[in-house]
Amino acid sequence: MADVLCIAALFRAMVHHAVVTPDEGVKHNEMTRLLIEENRWRAKRFGTKASFLDQASRRNVPIEEWLDMAYATIGESAEALGDSHAFVQAKTILHDGSSADRQLRRYTDARNAGxxxxxxxxxxxDELMAVTRNGRIN
Structure with missing residues (x-):
């Protein structure tokens, strides 16, 4: 659940930022759209191990650095919405893995156990139910 709330809060901050700084969108061009598509594919393909192409620096940026760059851009919006915790949770996901990562590990461990x-x-x-029952969000 914490992962879902993190993603929702980050999305909310992006929307808020777009609303309060509409002129930033003017800087975008066709190359921006292509890079966004490429980066979306990378996120889907590599998940928390992804790196992204950055148009401004013209380099490949590791996901943790990208998250820092995102905070520099939309952090003020996240704080205004009371969602700055989302960046902390995102770093936790990068470090510890997502709920999906843990589920895949549990499945693999069970299969390896025969x-x-x-x-x-x-x-x-069963593990998801136990986590929920024990009051842990994630």
């Missing part, structure tokens, strides 16, 4: 596909999936669901 459980069937179905029993391995049940093990993942």
């Amino acid at each position: 459980l069937s596909r179905q029993r391995s999936l049940i093990a993942v669901v």
Whole structure:
């Protein structure tokens, strides 16, 4: 749940930033759109291990550095919305992995222990239920 709330808060900060600084969008061009598409693909393909192309510096930026750059750009909006914690949670996700990463690890561990596909999936669901029952958000 914490991962979902983090993503929602970051998105909210981006929208807020776009609303309060509409002139920033004027700087964008066709190359910007192409880089956004490429970076979206990289995010989908590599997840928390992704790096992104940065138009301003013309270099490949590791995801942690990109997150710092995002904070420099939209951090004020996040703070105005009371969502600056989202950047801390995003760094935690990068360091510890996401809920999806933990679920995949649990599934792989169960399969490696000899459980069937179905029993391995049940093990993942059981762990999610235990986490929820114990009051842990993530």
